[in-house]
Structure formats: C-alpha cells, structure tokens
Amino acid sequence: MKLDPFYLIVDRAGWIERLVPLGVKLVQLRIKDRDEATLRTEIRRASDVCTVHGCQLIINDYWRLAIEEGCDFVHLGQEDLAAADLLAIKYAGLKLGLSTHDHTELETALAAEPDYVALGPIYPTSLKKMKWAPQGLERISAWKRQVAPIPLVAIGGLNPDRLDGVFEAGADCAAVVTDITLNADPEARTQQWIEKTNRWR
Ligand SMILES: Cc1ncc(COP(=O)(O)OP(=O)(O)O)c(N)n1
Ligand SMILES: Cc1nc(C(=O)O)sc1CCOP(=O)(O)O
Numbered sequence: 488m489k490l491d492p493f494y495l496i497v498d499r500a501g502w503i504e505r506l507v508p509l510g511v512k513l514v515q516l517r518i519k520d521r522d523e524a525t526l527r528t529e530i531r532r533a534s535d536v537c538t539v540h541g542c543q544l545i546i547n548d549y550w551r552l553a554i555e556e557g558c559d560f561v562h563l564g565q566e567d568l569a570a571a572d573l574l575a576i577k578y579a580g581l582k583l584g585l586s587t588h589d590h591t592e593l594e595t596a597l598a599a600e601p602d603y604v605a606l607g608p609i610y611p612t613s614l615k616k617m618k619w620a621p622q623g624l625e626r627i628s629a630w631k632r633q634v635a636p637i638p639l640v641a642i643g644g645l646n647p648d649r650l651d652g653v654f655e656a657g658a659d660c661a662a663v664v665t666d667i668t669l670n671a672d673p674e675a676r677t678q679q680w681i682e683k684t685n686r687w688r
C-alpha cells in the first residue's frame with residue numbers, strides 16, 4: 488500500500504473542510520474528549536469532504552465508530568490496540584495504522600499486521616507530553632529496515648525544513664499537527680507542505 492507523503496492530523500472536521508480542498512490526500516481526525524454524538528457528527532462531516540476530494544480519512548482511536556460510520560482506516564496507539572478487538576477491525580475490512588516508540592512496541596505492532604507503522608516523536612513535540620525522547624533520524628532508518636515493505640510514517644515536531652531529512656532517512660510519509668494548525672496562515676502552510684512533499688509523491 489502506498490500512502491501520500493503528507494499526512495495532516497487535525498482535531499475538528501472544520502479543519503478538514505478548510506484544508507482538504509487545497510489538495511490534502513491523507514488526513515487523520517484526532518478528536519479527544521467529546522461525546523459520542525459529537526464524534527459521529529464530526530466523522531460524518533470529515534467523511535463527506537474527504538469523499539468529494541478523494542482524500543483518505545483515518546479515524547484516530549474510535550475504531551468502533553469508524554466501522555459504524557462506514558470509514559475504512561483507523562489509527563491506534565499501543566494502549567488503544569491492547570483494548571481493541573483486532574479481529575473485529577480486520578473482519579470489518581478496516582485498514583490499520585499503529586504507533587510505535589520503542590522496539591517492544593514495534594514487535595507488538597508488526598504482529599498485528601498493520602497497513603502502516605508510525606514512529607515518533609522524531610523531534611520534540613509541543614502537542615502532547617511524551618515519555619519518549621526524540622527518536623532522531625537514524626531511528627527512522629532502523630525502523631525502515633524492520634518494517635519495509637509496510638509504509639513508515641514519521642511524526643512529531645515536523646515542519647517543511649525537516650522533511651527532506653525525514654524522507655532521506657527512509658520515511659514514506661510525514662505526519663503533522665501544530666506546524667499547520669498553529670500557523671498564522673494554515674492554508675499557506677498546507678500549500679507549502681504539499682509542494683515540499685511533491686518530490687516524494
Ligand atoms: C500517525 C500517528 N502517529 C501516532 C499517533 C499517536 O497515537 P497514540 O499513541 O494513540 O496517541 P493519540 O494520538 O491517540 O493521543 C497518531 N495519532 N497518529
Ligand atoms: C499525536 C502525536 N503522536 C506522536 C507519537 O510520537 O506517537 S507525536 C504526536 C504529536 C505530533 O504533533 P506535532 O506535529 O505538532 O509535533
């Protein structure tokens with residue numbers, strides 16, 4: 488499976504409505520602390536926009552809702568995975584992306600036969616507190632040797648200036664949150680990401 492090299496992660500369908508029409512082809516809806524009705528509404532809005540614009544939508548955490556709402560791709564962290572029904576996910580035909588931060592997690596992830604493996608945080612991230620030190624670029628190359636041909640997603644502290652290093656180290660895809668959502672001009676920054684990832688597309 489091939490992933491678009493630019494993977495946008497946002498916490499509201501409104502971001503997807505704003506940014507996906509610019510040409511984003513891979514987006515994750517990562518919503519925390521909302522009730523189920525709100526989650527469903529957000530997933531439906533995101534799904535509608537992604538369908539119109541040919542963008543792959545990935546639902547973070549809420550694999551049951553993803554199935555019920557007819558989505559086809561979920562992202563789970565290690566704790567999410569431990570609590571999930573992997574058979575139900577596979578039986579529903581959902582594609583699966585998994586987080587990893589160390590070798591033990593990588594082994595667990597590969598045993599679940601995911602559609603991509605994410606490694607992070609590559610650089611320090613301000614989005615959430617993490618117990619892992621930044622992985623650095625050499626870790627990307629080490630992970631790539633172990634996960635190929637499964638696509639490898641790099642995440643954490645990424646910005647356009649860091650992309651060539653990440654891809655040259657072996658990542659297939661670069662995921663981003665705050666470099667875009669906290670940017671003074673998220674639309675222009677999204678265009679920059681699309682242009683900067685063109686040579687890896
Ligand atoms: C592409 C990608 N990589 C890693 C994560 C982190 O997932 P997780 O560890 O479950 O943490 P939360 O995002 O749920 O806080 C991700 N969402 N996407
Ligand atoms: C949600 C998330 N997961 C990570 C991991 O390492 O698993 S790093 C991260 C935050 C990414 O945000 P930003 O692009 O703003 O640094």
Ligand SMILES: [Mg+2]
Nearest residue numbers: 548563564567
């Ligand atoms: Mg999670």
